Amino acid sequence: xxxxxxxxxxxxxxxxxxxxxxxxxxxxxxxxxxxxxxxxxxxxxxxxxxxxxxxxxxxxxxxxxxxxxxxxxxxxxxxxxxxxxxxxxxxxxxxxxxxxxxxxxxxxxxxxxxxxxxxxxxxxxxxxxxxxxxxxxxxxxxxxxxxxxxxxxxxxxxxxxxxxxxxxxxxxxxxxxxxxxxxxxxxxxxxxxxxxxxxxxxxxxxxxxxxxxxxxxxxxxxxxxxxxxxxxxxxxxxxxxxxxxxxxxxxxxxxxxxxxxxxxxxxxxxxxxxxxxxxxxxxxxxx
Numbered sequence: 001x002x003x004x005x006x007x008x009x010x011x012x013x014x015x016x017x018x019x020x021x022x023x024x025x026x027x028x029x030x031x032x033x034x035x036x037x038x039x040x041x042x043x044x045x046x047x048x049x050x051x052x053x054x055x056x057x058x059x060x061x062x063x064x065x066x067x068x069x070x071x072x073x074x075x076x077x078x079x080x081x082x083x084x085x086x087x088x089x090x091x092x093x094x095x096x097x098x099x100x101x102x103x104x105x106x107x108x109x110x111x112x113x114x115x116x117x118x119x120x121x122x123x124x125x126x127x128x129x130x131x132x133x134x135x136x137x138x139x140x141x142x143x144x145x146x147x148x149x150x151x152x153x154x155x156x157x158x159x160x161x162x163x164x165x166x167x168x169x170x171x172x173x174x175x176x177x178x179x180x181x182x183x184x185x186x187x188x189x190x191x192x193x194x195x196x197x198x199x200x201x202x203x204x205x206x207x208x209x210x211x212x213x214x215x216x217x218x219x220x221x222x223x224x225x226x227x228x229x230x231x232x233x234x235x236x237x238x239x240x241x242x243x244x245x246x247x248x249x250x251x252x253x254x255x256x257x258x259x260x261x262x263x264x265x266x267x268x269x270x271x272x273x274x275x276x277x278x279x280x281x282x283x284x285x286x287x
Contacts (some may be wrong), residue, residue, distance in 0.1 A: 021053035026060055031096040033059040043096055061096040065157060066107070070114045072163070079126040084165035089114050089145070095153030103152045110149060114159070117144045127170075134161050 025048055026032045032044030035057045044058065051058050072086040091110060093099045099106045121140045122130055130137065138159050145156040166174070208214045 018053055022050050024049045024051055024058045024060075026058075029064050030060045030062055033061060033096050033100045035059070040097065040101065059096075059100050061093055061099055063093055063096070065090055065092045068107070068111055068114065069162070070111070070118055072165070073115060073119045073122075075119050075122045077122065077127045077130060078124060081127045081170060082167060083122075083127065083130065084163075085118060085122050085130070085161060086163045087114070087118055087141070087159060087161045089156060090158040091145075091149065091154050091156045093153055094155045098151070098153030106152055106154060109152065110145070110154060110156075113148055114141075114145060117141050117148075120144075127166075130164065137161060 024032065024044075026044055026046045028046045030046060032049060034041040034044050034051065036052070036055055041056070049058065068089045068091065070087040070089055072084045074082065075085050076082050089110070093106065103109050118141060121137055121144065125133070125137060138161060142156050142159040145159065149156055208218070
């Protein structure tokens with residue numbers, strides 16, 4: 001009786017061990033690839049799966065998007081500038097069978113091919129293009145990786161340049177260039193402002209020429225603004241002084257026109273002057 005119980009216990013233990021070896025769980029984000037005696041049987045969907053112990057091998061492949069940082073690469077651009085560029089790649093496995101059969105380690109392979117592709121693509125561009133046209137460079141890297149990794153059952157969804165390190169000498173040169181560019185824009189903006197101001201002053205001068213009193217009002221307004229401070233020395237502008245002179249001449253003419261006309265009587269001093277010709281004429285025959 002005891003031997004029978006021992007045999008039953010051994011059988012139960014063996015069955016449990018067999019079940020433990022035969023049961024596999026494929027998660028929702030995974031897909032199983034089943035091999036039997038080394039030959040491919042097929043894919044297995046997510047869920048509870050049974051295999052034959054010692055005969056079957058089930059490889060579980062994750063289908064989630066993988067974020068892979070690309071190590072910083074020392075690259076010489078097309079214009080012979082040395083830069084260190086790092087990036088990040090996003091990819092996912094779309095064919096579980098190819099990812100297991102076509103390549104030994106898909107993650108390591110993508111890491112290596114991404115590094116070489118990054119160095120190749122960035123080296124074909126100048127420094128200015130690398131800094132300003134990152135979208136085009138990212139697209140070029142992704143297209144090259146897609147062509148290469150399609151045979152491995154992998155789809156590269158996105159590649160982004162993460163960091164670009166420049167030499168210190170190049171940073172100083174770019175800082176000087178940016179400063180010169182800002183000074184150029186400042187001078188251009190100042191010149192445009194002067195041009196607009198000159199045009200506005202021209203329009204104002206035309207208006208003042210058409211309305212002379214406008215200049216007087218503007219001068220008076222300037223005097224009011226200057227006279228806010230009691231200690232201010234007021235300097236009259238030349239147009240105001242000439243206007244005051246013209247106003248004085250105008251008033252003199254008005255006074256002269258309003259005065260009564262004076263009677264014209266010969267004076268005593270003027271009489272000899274009038275008789276001089278007659279005397280000279282009377283003395284001529286005597287001689």
